[in-house]
Amino acid sequence: MNSPASALAPAEATIFDQSRHGRHAAAQLPPALGAEVPAALRRRTPPLLPEVSELQAVRHFTRLSQMNFSIDTQFYPLGSCTMKYNPRGCNQYAMLPEFLARHPLGPESQGQGFLACMYELQEMLKEVSGMQGMALSPMAGAQGEFAGVAMIRAYHRGRGDLARDEIIVPEAAHGTNPATAAMCGMKVVEIPVDAQGDCDLAALARVVGPATAGIMLTNPSTLGVFERTIASIAGLVHDAGGLLYYDGANLNAILGKVRPGDMGFDVIHMNLHKTFSTPHGGGGPGAGAVGVGVRLLPFLPIPVVGRDGERFRWLDERDLPQSIGRLSAFMGNAGVLLRAYIYMRMIGRDGMQRIGEFATLNANYLLARFRQAGFDPAYPQRRATHEFILTMKREAREQGATAMDFAKRLLDFGYHAPTTYFPLLVPECLLIEPTETETKEALDGFVEAMVAIAREAAEDPARLKGAPYTLPVRRLDDVRAAKHLDLTWTPAP
Amino acid sequence: MNSPASALAPAEATIFDQSRHGRHAAAQLPPALGAEVPAALRRRTPPLLPEVSELQAVRHFTRLSQMNFSIDTQFYPLGSCTMKYNPRGCNQYAMLPEFLARHPLGPESQGQGFLACMYELQEMLKEVSGMQGMALSPMAGAQGEFAGVAMIRAYHRGRGDLARDEIIVPEAAHGTNPATAAMCGMKVVEIPVDAQGDCDLAALARVVGPATAGIMLTNPSTLGVFERTIASIAGLVHDAGGLLYYDGANLNAILGKVRPGDMGFDVIHMNLHKTFSTPHGGGGPGAGAVGVGVRLLPFLPIPVVGRDGERFRWLDERDLPQSIGRLSAFMGNAGVLLRAYIYMRMIGRDGMQRIGEFATLNANYLLARFRQAGFDPAYPQRRATHEFILTMKREAREQGATAMDFAKRLLDFGYHAPTTYFPLLVPECLLIEPTETETKEALDGFVEAMVAIAREAAEDPARLKGAPYTLPVRRLDDVRAAKHLDLTWTPAP
Amino acid sequence: MAFIPHTDDDVRAMLAVIGVDDVDALFDEIPASLRAGALTRIPPAASEMEIGRLMSARAAADSCELNFIGAGAYEHHIPAAVWAITTRGEIYSAYTPYQAEASQGTLQTIYEFQTMIASLTGMAVSNASMYDGASALAEASLMAVRAHRRSKSARILMPRAVNPTYRKCARVIAGGQNLSFEEVPFDAAAGQTPVAALARFDGQDVTALVIQQPNFFGVLEDVDALTDWGHRNGALVIAVVNPTSLAILKPPGEWGEKGVDIVVGDAQPFGVPLSSGGPYVGFMTTRMEHVRQMPGRIVGRTVDLDGRPGYTLTLQAREQHIRRSKATSNICTNQGLLMTAATIYLAIMGPQGLERTASASMARTAELVAALGRLKGVELALGGARFHEALIRLDRPVGPVLEELARRRIAGGFDASADYPELGNVLLVCATETKTSEDIAAYAAALGESLRVSRAA
Amino acid sequence: MAFIPHTDDDVRAMLAVIGVDDVDALFDEIPASLRAGALTRIPPAASEMEIGRLMSARAAADSCELNFIGAGAYEHHIPAAVWAITTRGEIYSAYTPYQAEASQGTLQTIYEFQTMIASLTGMAVSNASMYDGASALAEASLMAVRAHRRSKSARILMPRAVNPTYRKCARVIAGGQNLSFEEVPFDAAAGQTPVAALARFDGQDVTALVIQQPNFFGVLEDVDALTDWGHRNGALVIAVVNPTSLAILKPPGEWGEKGVDIVVGDAQPFGVPLSSGGPYVGFMTTRMEHVRQMPGRIVGRTVDLDGRPGYTLTLQAREQHIRRSKATSNICTNQGLLMTAATIYLAIMGPQGLERTASASMARTAELVAALGRLKGVELALGGARFHEALIRLDRPVGPVLEELARRRIAGGFDASADYPELGNVLLVCATETKTSEDIAAYAAALGESLRVSRAA
Numbered sequence A, B: 001m002n003s004p005a006s007a008l009a010p011a012e013a014t015i016f017d018q019s020r021h022g023r024h025a026a027a028q029l030p031p032a033l034g035a036e037v038p039a040a041l042r043r044r045t046p047p048l049l050p051e052v053s054e055l056q057a058v059r060h061f062t063r064l065s066q067m068n069f070s071i072d073t074q075f076y077p078l079g080s081c082t083m084k085y086n087p088r089g090c091n092q093y094a095m096l097p098e099f100l101a102r103h104p105l106g107p108e109s110q111g112q113g114f115l116a117c118m119y120e121l122q123e124m125l126k127e128v129s130g131m132q133g134m135a136l137s138p139m140a141g142a143q144g145e146f147a148g149v150a151m152i153r154a155y156h157r158g159r160g161d162l163a164r165d166e167i168i169v170p171e172a173a174h175g176t177n178p179a180t181a182a183m184c185g186m187k188v189v190e191i192p193v194d195a196q197g198d199c200d201l202a203a204l205a206r207v208v209g210p211a212t213a214g215i216m217l218t219n220p221s222t223l224g225v226f227e228r229t230i231a232s233i234a235g236l237v238h239d240a241g242g243l244l245y246y247d248g249a250n251l252n253a254i255l256g257k258v259r260p261g262d263m264g265f266d267v268i269h270m271n272l273h274k275t276f277s278t279p280h281g282g283g284g285p286g287a288g289a290v291g292v293g294v295r296l297l298p299f300l301p302i303p304v305v306g307r308d309g310e311r312f313r314w315l316d317e318r319d320l321p322q323s324i325g326r327l328s329a330f331m332g333n334a335g336v337l338l339r340a341y342i343y344m345r346m347i348g349r350d351g352m353q354r355i356g357e358f359a360t361l362n363a364n365y366l367l368a369r370f371r372q373a374g375f376d377p378a379y380p381q382r383r384a385t386h387e388f389i390l391t392m393k394r395e396a397r398e399q400g401a402t403a404m405d406f407a408k409r410l411l412d413f414g415y416h417a418p419t420t421y422f423p424l425l426v427p428e429c430l431l432i433e434p435t436e437t438e439t440k441e442a443l444d445g446f447v448e449a450m451v452a453i454a455r456e457a458a459e460d461p462a463r464l465k466g467a468p469y470t471l472p473v474r475r476l477d478d479v480r481a482a483k484h485l486d487l488t489w490t491p492a493p
Numbered sequence C, D: 001m002a003f004i005p006h007t008d009d010d011v012r013a014m015l016a017v018i019g020v021d022d023v024d025a026l027f028d029e030i031p032a033s034l035r036a037g038a039l040t041r042i043p044p045a046a047s048e049m050e051i052g053r054l055m056s057a058r059a060a061a062d063s064c065e066l067n068f069i070g071a072g073a074y075e076h077h078i079p080a081a082v083w084a085i086t087t088r089g090e091i092y093s094a095y096t097p098y099q100a101e102a103s104q105g106t107l108q109t110i111y112e113f114q115t116m117i118a119s120l121t122g123m124a125v126s127n128a129s130m131y132d133g134a135s136a137l138a139e140a141s142l143m144a145v146r147a148h149r150r151s152k153s154a155r156i157l158m159p160r161a162v163n164p165t166y167r168k169c170a171r172v173i174a175g176g177q178n179l180s181f182e183e184v185p186f187d188a189a190a191g192q193t194p195v196a197a198l199a200r201f202d203g204q205d206v207t208a209l210v211i212q213q214p215n216f217f218g219v220l221e222d223v224d225a226l227t228d229w230g231h232r233n234g235a236l237v238i239a240v241v242n243p244t245s246l247a248i249l250k251p252p253g254e255w256g257e258k259g260v261d262i263v264v265g266d267a268q269p270f271g272v273p274l275s276s277g278g279p280y281v282g283f284m285t286t287r288m289e290h291v292r293q294m295p296g297r298i299v300g301r302t303v304d305l306d307g308r309p310g311y312t313l314t315l316q317a318r319e320q321h322i323r324r325s326k327a328t329s330n331i332c333t334n335q336g337l338l339m340t341a342a343t344i345y346l347a348i349m350g351p352q353g354l355e356r357t358a359s360a361s362m363a364r365t366a367e368l369v370a371a372l373g374r375l376k377g378v379e380l381a382l383g384g385a386r387f388h389e390a391l392i393r394l395d396r397p398v399g400p401v402l403e404e405l406a407r408r409r410i411a412g413g414f415d416a417s418a419d420y421p422e423l424g425n426v427l428l429v430c431a432t433e434t435k436t437s438e439d440i441a442a443y444a445a446a447l448g449e450s451l452r453v454s455r456a457a
């Protein structure tokens, strides 16, 4: 709610602008106990922290929160992100006071409740992925990828196969895949996809060889289609001595329908913050559990929960001497893992299968509606998986209405934008993933909004270009942001 | 965020409009166990409850909540309501799982923690009010008033003084005062206030007499001024054989400065949801603890917490045979009382006094600023207490800008409106209570908004009349609401 | 200064604007003789951290493993979403929605609540909430007197099978206006209020008859016959109901030939935790013809200046802030937050969830009764069809047995023998959908042991 | 179907629009041979009510009364407002703020976080968070190699007094790119890393020197001298800090003559509960000249089409989604929610609250050390000034003593003897502002008893 008197005031002043010297939230002050810091080590000027009342802080962050789109307030068809309902029960029970208070290095005897959940989570994730071993510690998908590629590397090295330093990735792969390979010291070899969105087998055959450590694949691919030749790919890579990595970001599409282990993958990470519905929190935390087939079992990152009879305990380097080691100070994002555990228990065996089915149903329905409404699918011959791509190439050419314009205008209609300009190889693309938790009515409303925008593109293109209009800010100047870096607040001179 | 395509759609469709037959939140379903209801007693048509997914419900009510003003998002200078910060700590610790799970009729041995809080709360409230006894069960201010007047009645009856059936109230009194007196079977005798806002002593002297059961006063009065002749009033009423009732809604003004017991009051209710900062919840719950002097001690409503050595227990009719009895099924709004208890403990002894001081400082500062800005105080000769009245009589006469117009336009500036048209005897009044938890900057911003509106009233009166513009709805047709009653949703025909 | 944001500079600047030297000067209209001293009996301020530890310790002291008490407050599953939303600042810290344009969230929620409660009870209109079920019954009695213009007696027939605290509370609150409540006995074998018990009032001026369904014993009354008796005798009929039961029981609007006139109850079972007795949320519904006699707030749907639908408080001329001593009630602040929780609960549970909750509760109580009935020294006290409570009779005083159970961390039920001495050592027990067969077995075992212990003592 | 809203009618209508007969047809591109069977090792669905009971029971099993463990994760008071706001749906269920206009809340919060963390550490720029402190150290090492163009060695000096798991983690993560980490010993009496220990690297190509302040033992390092050694020898300096300590300790930006180059740590102490180890929130700050080498998201302030200030992700060309294999890191999802909690925590605590927290923690640890030092069989293992951790030495193996303490519901500290066998039976203990003198006395008494018991055994 902006003051009509000051049209260009910021929607909400920064907390620093609201600070007044000497103000504080007294109920939060610990007792004043003196502490003697050696003079040379003492801080001389106080840090720039705001001095506000508790009410000011509450009001500020509550108002800021209202400036966000979120699952709890909007339909969020953001492809590759699986923005589905985050059940509140998962949060409530993961945040029971005893769970929150438990120190990660606390005695195992006072952690059996927590460890039991983690052990069962490992087992359930093994079952849905078709893998033989599971480690929960990676703190997001990218760290799961890192663990996976590091295990592949350790495997080859362990066999004395030292020349394998190439990781193959399809050109449509998510950016984390090549970035991870590089971070593991690997060379990245890109291969193209064909006109149907399948991996170009011939190209793959050309690049695999004695330098191949492995291939990283997402299946369904980031093009929103199922990699139909997966068996052939697996054969090619395995025959060349490489291993197959499964980027599980898109697992929601096939949950309970196909298991990566059964497709021939040797290692997988799963984004629990996608398929298993832990919240995204405006940019994390995530959890990227890694699962492995027998060949990689010895290399799993530590710690892993083991079971001795009725007791659970952490397995560490003593138990897993070939482990690639630790990825975090403790055991990863425990609270996220608890949420995923609760979610999986609430969904249950049959529910897992239904997730894949209804995510796919919603995507295919939406695709069909868009097709009827005259929009262009990127792969018109293919089924949608849990997501699909529209290309706005025609609209951009004929009316100058880009994918970005559609994205921004959608915000005014109360819909979050789909993923734009990813994957890079489809021009003017919108990657749309409705998820299984949205109703038919929500999907219909979204199609209607897109139709209305297309109409506007024809009738009033300037209006479209100026969107959004109803949010706290209009389109932002990204170029200026990068050119005149303003990364921290400074007092007005 | 409204769809630009449908300007007159409701801001948020009702939950019934979103319902689809056969939909449900499966994770919330209890097991399907058969139950045999005799045929004649069985329900035949299902109730009109929405059939929505859990996400739909979460999204709907989250979005609805965003359509509210609240303390956590706006300055709320609503006179007579003491809209101050509701500390989050009070809520967190009042909602500990064990407190929530405790059955009101549970064994007292499993309620000592809760009862200890209630006992200490009684003691603290006695101390701040200057009273000898305290009962916590009234569920809001009005019920506290009821208990108070009922005790006055019981007292007179107990003495065989049966003719006392009149309750005196000043004409500026809050509506609950006369309504309560009537509910207790009393006749209401109104007395005027003088030009300075004090009670008209001469008029009081004329009406007191053998029929006087008592007088109900708020001090500071609802006119935002301290009743200076309180000692004379007390003398007059007591001499006539009547008792004095203190409506504690305005206790925030004098907390720790004057105690109602010391002013001569025999009975008091305190709105814990005002002075002791329990949240208003969009219309409750409240808690209206009643305190009494010695004369009324035997009549306190039950239950009351008593103490036997180290054990706490509920006192009931067996302990207090002359009690006026029970006002609720159990012990009143326990959760509200816990919040007030925690708040009082966090404020502490000195903090109590500061509340009155800073509430008064804020009000007087705001009054001074308004005066400087050319607005008209209703009682220019008087100090503000924790609140004060501006009258828009002049603005209404000269520019047609009513108190209501100012109130509505303030909403566009992000400020909740002051209380309007109460007390009824001041024309075009705005009753303004800033509370002690607001910053000087917030007060300054509010004055600036009022000044801007006054300017607009002169320059663009039509714009003012049309306000608000930035909320989910513009000014609502109240007349139509009362004429064409639409009180429940019905399916579109 | 907890929760006070003023810096020293602020205070100085503000005093200067006001034109006084210190804050104390602002209190100069208060006679010096009245000024309070230090509040020595209030402890010094504690930080949130300190009070948090204290409260956690006190809460821990009150924990209990299994609860089988009902008697007017019921333990049901509460979806996590209910309170995650209800405690949002915009709901939690808002005032009564007097400024409609800035309160559409609260107002629409009330409108939805009114719709749900009206439909559940089978009535035309609902208000926005009452304090609790007991006070709502008192208000309903007062309302009946206003609404029933032809009746001059202000006489309300009150079955003894109605919740005893509800009866007491109604007497206290409605007693101020000289209503008289007359008791109607129940059949000691069936636990029901027989129509025959009303015979002595045939043809008399009765303002209203109260019927509780299920009654305090959990027993289902013959509501059709009772309602028809009331209407035949020119009385209004007031129903007191457990709202969960309405998912499977005939709504009061359909009782007898014409349906009842006023319905009240407590919506606590709808998402409101037990929390030692409150805050709960009373409700009241009635026929459209009586809407202007109804106490409490009412929300109506209307349109704004542009014609867009919106919500506002309506029929305010019934209320104290307009009508003062002529108001329908003195009620002002009511139970908005709990109303919100109840509305969210009902939206999430839906008709199917509520039906299952009611049926499962009924089934679990039947299971409990069967399990307890197998114990030596325990028998079912009353016959008849039940919802989810049952009165059992022990072969010894109930109090010490409950204490034994408490030692086993079980809240074993409500000792009804003081309220109904004629029934002997009776214990009212309740099992809802939250109880499993294992819980029931655990209770039966614990009760068996407790009886043994108290027999041995 | 938990969380799936489709009615049968919906499914029928949707299939018709798609033009297939059943849902299974949508999977016809998946080779039949690959189709999964039933997931028999997954239990059947449980309701929220059932799972809630299970989780409550498991949580109760893990409860502990007093915790004196630190070792990288610290128990501090968390104002209730922090999580009441952080769990709001608009924060909790939002995605990474790629659509800036629809994410101004998250973006402004990050901008405020960046400001606070940069100022606390005394550096020019901060990113939006890293996974945790340990992985942030790994990223800092990789960043140092990128930023230090002249150094070819990729050699990082790592004091042995740095948190052992941080060291392990850095090796695993940065090891992929062939960085070498070389250990710098500490003085076994003082527990400090002496500058002298670096002498053997004088004049060599060292890419970076890591300094942890306070170090793993809680001991304060001579950060000025160490930093100056690093810069004198052409190395970048990476500081690892406990952010709470920065309220009273000199910020890394002021260490030595020029200040350090990169600062990392874990902001868990800022409002993030211990919760078995995560999610926490790593942070990283650096000099402006290195900003383009920094991994992770960065938010900048800019203006919109109308000139109104607003926030957006910036310098994205560093990130994997733009630069792919050339990115500064593979990090994508990071710890946004915890970043939000930390920002709210800092806003509420302010400079004074944080200063008091740091000082009180330091004072309580001193009190703890004094109390424990009076026990037979306990001695302080290391001299020197400390922040809020201390290494004590027992006269017997630590493990069994900790088990005895656990039986008394006390988490007694971290057994550091496996990581530092040279120090003997050492236990790292920590007391923060959450501990009272009574707590400390209770711990001392319990430790005394536990030692007696284990001596007797």
Ligand SMILES: Cc1ncc(COP(=O)(O)O)c(C=O)c1O
Pocket: A080, A081, A140, A141, A142, A143, A174, A176, A177, A218, A222, A247, A249, A250, A271, A286, A287, A288, D331, D332, D333
């Ligand atoms: C296909 C794909 N792979 C990997 C990732 C990386 O996961 P995270 O963001 O959890 O690191 C993502 C998500 O952003 C993704 O969509």
Ligand SMILES: Cc1ncc(COP(=O)(O)O)c(C=O)c1O
Pocket: B080, B081, B140, B141, B142, B143, B174, B176, B177, B218, B222, B247, B249, B250, B271, B286, B287, B288, C331, C332, C333
């Ligand atoms: C002066 C005064 N008296 C009494 C009341 C009644 O209190 P409650 O709304 O809690 O019943 C109020 C508040 O509305 C009030 O302002």
